[in-house]
Amino acid sequence: MSTSPEGSTADRIAASAAHSGGVANSSSDDVAEAVRACARRAKEAAVQLATLTRRQKDAALHAIADALVAQTERIVAANAADVSRAERSGATAAYLDRLRLDANRVAAIAADVRKVAALPDPVGEIVRGGVLANGLELRQVRVPLGVVGIIYEGRPNVTVDAASLCVKSGNAVLLRGSSSAEASNAALVEVLRDAVAASGLPADAVQLVPGAGHDAAKHLMRARGLVDVLIPRGGAGLIRSVVEESTVPVIETGVGNCHVYVDADADLDQALAILLNAKTSRPSVCNAAETLLVHAAVAETFLPRALAALRDAGVTVHGDARVAAFDPTVVPATEEDWDREYLSLDIAAAVVDSLDDAIAHIRRHGTGHSEAIVTRSQTAARRFAAEVDAAAVLINASTRFVDGGEFGFGAEIGISTQKLHARGPMALPELTSTKWIVVGDGHVR
Amino acid sequence: MSTSPEGSTADRIAASAAHSGGVANSSSDDVAEAVRACARRAKEAAVQLATLTRRQKDAALHAIADALVAQTERIVAANAADVSRAERSGATAAYLDRLRLDANRVAAIAADVRKVAALPDPVGEIVRGGVLANGLELRQVRVPLGVVGIIYEGRPNVTVDAASLCVKSGNAVLLRGSSSAEASNAALVEVLRDAVAASGLPADAVQLVPGAGHDAAKHLMRARGLVDVLIPRGGAGLIRSVVEESTVPVIETGVGNCHVYVDADADLDQALAILLNAKTSRPSVCNAAETLLVHAAVAETFLPRALAALRDAGVTVHGDARVAAFDPTVVPATEEDWDREYLSLDIAAAVVDSLDDAIAHIRRHGTGHSEAIVTRSQTAARRFAAEVDAAAVLINASTRFVDGGEFGFGAEIGISTQKLHARGPMALPELTSTKWIVVGDGHVR
Numbered sequence: 001m002s003t004s005p006e007g008s009t010a011d012r013i014a015a016s017a018a019h020s021g022g023v024a025n026s027s028s029d030d031v032a033e034a035v036r037a038c039a040r041r042a043k044e045a046a047v048q049l050a051t052l053t054r055r056q057k058d059a060a061l062h063a064i065a066d067a068l069v070a071q072t073e074r075i076v077a078a079n080a081a082d083v084s085r086a087e088r089s090g091a092t093a094a095y096l097d098r099l100r101l102d103a104n105r106v107a108a109i110a111a112d113v114r115k116v117a118a119l120p121d122p123v124g125e126i127v128r129g130g131v132l133a134n135g136l137e138l139r140q141v142r143v144p145l146g147v148v149g150i151i152y153e154g155r156p157n158v159t160v161d162a163a164s165l166c167v168k169s170g171n172a173v174l175l176r177g178s179s180s181a182e183a184s185n186a187a188l189v190e191v192l193r194d195a196v197a198a199s200g201l202p203a204d205a206v207q208l209v210p211g212a213g214h215d216a217a218k219h220l221m222r223a224r225g226l227v228d229v230l231i232p233r234g235g236a237g238l239i240r241s242v243v244e245e246s247t248v249p250v251i252e253t254g255v256g257n258c259h260v261y262v263d264a265d266a267d268l269d270q271a272l273a274i275l276l277n278a279k280t281s282r283p284s285v286c287n288a289a290e291t292l293l294v295h296a297a298v299a300e301t302f303l304p305r306a307l308a309a310l311r312d313a314g315v316t317v318h319g320d321a322r323v324a325a326f327d328p329t330v331v332p333a334t335e336e337d338w339d340r341e342y343l344s345l346d347i348a349a350a351v352v353d354s355l356d357d358a359i360a361h362i363r364r365h366g367t368g369h370s371e372a373i374v375t376r377s378q379t380a381a382r383r384f385a386a387e388v389d390a391a392a393v394l395i396n397a398s399t400r401f402v403d404g405g406e407f408g409f410g411a412e413i414g415i416s417t418q419k420l421h422a423r424g425p426m427a428l429p430e431l432t433s434t435k436w437i438v439v440g441d442g443h444v445r
Numbered sequence: 446m447s448t449s450p451e452g453s454t455a456d457r458i459a460a461s462a463a464h465s466g467g468v469a470n471s472s473s474d475d476v477a478e479a480v481r482a483c484a485r486r487a488k489e490a491a492v493q494l495a496t497l498t499r500r501q502k503d504a505a506l507h508a509i510a511d512a513l514v515a516q517t518e519r520i521v522a523a524n525a526a527d528v529s530r531a532e533r534s535g536a537t538a539a540y541l542d543r544l545r546l547d548a549n550r551v552a553a554i555a556a557d558v559r560k561v562a563a564l565p566d567p568v569g570e571i572v573r574g575g576v577l578a579n580g581l582e583l584r585q586v587r588v589p590l591g592v593v594g595i596i597y598e599g600r601p602n603v604t605v606d607a608a609s610l611c612v613k614s615g616n617a618v619l620l621r622g623s624s625s626a627e628a629s630n631a632a633l634v635e636v637l638r639d640a641v642a643a644s645g646l647p648a649d650a651v652q653l654v655p656g657a658g659h660d661a662a663k664h665l666m667r668a669r670g671l672v673d674v675l676i677p678r679g680g681a682g683l684i685r686s687v688v689e690e691s692t693v694p695v696i697e698t699g700v701g702n703c704h705v706y707v708d709a710d711a712d713l714d715q716a717l718a719i720l721l722n723a724k725t726s727r728p729s730v731c732n733a734a735e736t737l738l739v740h741a742a743v744a745e746t747f748l749p750r751a752l753a754a755l756r757d758a759g760v761t762v763h764g765d766a767r768v769a770a771f772d773p774t775v776v777p778a779t780e781e782d783w784d785r786e787y788l789s790l791d792i793a794a795a796v797v798d799s800l801d802d803a804i805a806h807i808r809r810h811g812t813g814h815s816e817a818i819v820t821r822s823q824t825a826a827r828r829f830a831a832e833v834d835a836a837a838v839l840i841n842a843s844t845r846f847v848d849g850g851e852f853g854f855g856a857e858i859g860i861s862t863q864k865l866h867a868r869g870p871m872a873l874p875e876l877t878s879t880k881w882i883v884v885g886d887g888h889v890r
Contacts, residue, residue, distance in 0.1 A: 047808070136846060146834070146864065228865075229864070249694070269887070270886075270887035276889075277889035278889075386495075386496050389492075389880075391880065391881060392881040393882050395884045396884065396885045398889045398890055401581060401883055401890055406890070408577060408578075418694070419590050420673075420694045420865060420866040420878070423878050423879050423880065423881075433864035433865070435837070435838060436838070436847070437840070438847070439826075439841065441715075441841055442712065442715035442719065443843060444723075444845075445843055445851070
């Protein structure tokens with residue numbers, strides 16, 4: 001299946017691991033070499049990918065979508081093995097639901113690949129350009145990053161999403177999924193590689209990183225010079241460990257302790273609708289609200305309604321004393337509650353005496369993801385937008401809108417909560433770098 | 446001089462170190478705490494800096510320029526101490542020249558600060574924006590990065606350049622200069638802080654990192670969460686150590702093994718002019734050429750002229766056998782020569798059999814800085830531009846043009862040779878991040 005020539009023993013170990021999903025009994029050194037061999041093949045593939053036309057890349061994406069549909073049975077069978085293993089190990093119903101693939105879900109994943117094909121090619125876009133006083137022509141154009149590593153947990157659809165976004169942006173991708181989805185990911189990547197190769201692209205554009213456990217991920221994090229960027233997708237623990245251990249540049253994603261601040265001048269009906277939407281429409285995602293802040297001036301009118309509505313929606317409120325005074329079912333908040341990303345039907349809640357206090361609270365406890373204010377005051381909105389330091393600031397809108405799909409990007413590879421390179425929802429342009437092209441006619445300085 | 450209130454002992458140690466330029470006898474733990482205290486004050490200052498208007502920032506920059514001129518005598522006296530210390534330790538004439546400040550140089554530095562004041566404010570610029578189908582207004586605006594750390598060697602003018610670019614872009618700056626310029630930097634930073642504070646900005650917008658030796662730099666590299674980005678400026682060794690040791694995100698700068706490739710279809714007069722300019726106009730800088738590649742088809746006509754001209758210009762050529770065949774004074778190149786950044790009147794030279802071989806050579810040995818082709822062939826130019834992976838690709842122009850000033854940026858804080866965040870010359874926009882501002886009217890998902 002691989003288009004690469006017969007290589008070293010390490011290459012063959014890596015290639016076989018990429019197909020079987022793991023090298024169960026190899027030592028750490030073997031894993032290190034297998035990961036590096038894998039990354040070297042990705043780097044070779046990236047050279048070819050960088051100069052493909054949009055037409056070639058879109059053809060490969062349609063071939064991937066066709067193959068996913070054609071190979072549904074095989075994919076679902078592999079997934080069934082993961083699911084029954086997870087069942088035996090006592091996974092929760094929610095976890096099993098996220099892991100499970102059926103024919104409809106495979107079809108939906110394939111449809112998403114076609115959506116990526118329909119998006120404009122970011123590569124070659126001229127970001128800035130012009131002619132200098134001396135006649136030199138200058139243009140800054142988007143180019144692929146090269147080799148993108150994704151370390152992720154849980155859902156096997158990420159395997160296909162990440163691969164299709166990387167193919168479209170001309171990057172080779174190294175995928176390191178969770179061991180619980182090992183069989184599903186192996187089957188999906190085999191289908192992807194076959195389709196990519198059949199379209200004339202290098203199969204090594206898409207690879208599973210070989211090796212079991214944390215070891216392989218660790219070697220991926222140390223492959224500086226071979227891997228251009230690592231994007232961890234998953235829980236706070238995973239992201240922290242990648243950020244701390246990696247010598248490869250990392251784009252930090254996802255942890256969202258998002259606040260909804262109800263200002264003294266809020267439209268309280270809007271505030272209630274936004275609060276409920278932000279907290280309850282999908283509590284398990286990073287753009288869900290985790291803390292409610294209410295200005296003291298509207299606490300008496302707003303909090304009784306809000307607390308009743310949250311209770312009716314099954315939400316446990318962890319409130320400070322001023323919130324608890326309105327409702328005996330409020331759980332007293334501890335200091336930790338202000339920093340928690342619950343990802344569940346729980347919310348921390350506090351009364352603040354001013355916009356300044358709300359901003360200070362968010363500065364202290366926010367994770368730089370998405371922060372909302374509900375207010376009719378132009379001044380308050382302007383100050384909140386300017387002074388809150390986050391990837392996204394929302395005025396009279398739910399935090400749930402901070403999403404590549406909602407922003408009209410057509411896709412998303414994660415939400416960056418760091419300040420370098422990309423901030424907020426990341427899609428195709430965020431998977432590119434730039435290059436300056438300078439054209440002269442014998443120009444010297 | 447500091448506007449911060451009386452703080453902890455560590456704060457006072459740090460503040461005094463910031464003024465004296467070093468804590469000679471403190472232990473590593475004390476240095477660590479002093480560096481962190483310094484970074485915390487920078488982070489506080491950054492909150493205020495982020496919301497300044499352009500008018501306030503420009504006023505501070507003009508105050509800095511005025512103060513530099515007014516305090517010339519004091520600055521030159523402090524510098525004289527550094528210079529005589531360097532003389533006693535046997536520094537080269539070139540090194541002493543870079544270190545030395547006189548009244549004219551201080552005036553030139555002040556003039557550069559006024560140039561930065563005249564540049565547009567990058568903060569607040571709308572990068573993308575529009576209205577979504579549901580009526581949500583979306584805009585992506587430039588915001589400061591926050592706290593920028595600069596670790597640099599040699600020239601004291603970098604102290605002022607970096608500070609003025611950071612003030613203009615609303616960032617607080619932590620400066621870690623070389624110990625050889627300790628007295629100069631301490632005097633300059635004292636002048637900067639006074640001027641900044643007199644303009645109503647927090648003095649801690651500009652700080653020298655306290656502590657002696659590598660220790661302080663190391664603690665700066667570990668101040669993740671307090672420092673948003675580190676930019677090392679200096680030799681390859683400094684840059685490598687920062688890249689490897691830092692947990693703070695780093696922008697890698699500067700190492701340039703730049704190639705000039707003379708194609709089969711080159712205008713040989715242009716090729717000669719570009720080669721000489723790229724190699725000899727300023728050999729000590731990162732955009733100077735370090736390797737010449739000549740297509741075999743023009744080797745016989747081009748190389749005798751080129752080798753004679755290089756010899757006349759005092760350049761030692763380290764050539765492969767095919768180059769050496771034309772001139773007995775050519776030094777045989779070793780494998781290391783292809784990877785060397787000489788920064789001197791030396792150049793490696795090789796004959797290649799094709800454009801492919803030239804591109805392959807650059808892929809193997811280039812540092813991703815600036816690569817030039819000289820050719821009249823549209824096809825060769827197009828392929829070189831597409832396939833060479835570097836911050837800048839030049840067609841019929843000298844590599845020496847890759848520079849923030851030449852590109853019309855008005856200033857430069859370094860040349861990034863990495864792919865994330867910024868690539869090529871970095872100026873004001875590269876010192877910013879972005880923030881999404883989403884405005885609705887009670888929008889829920």
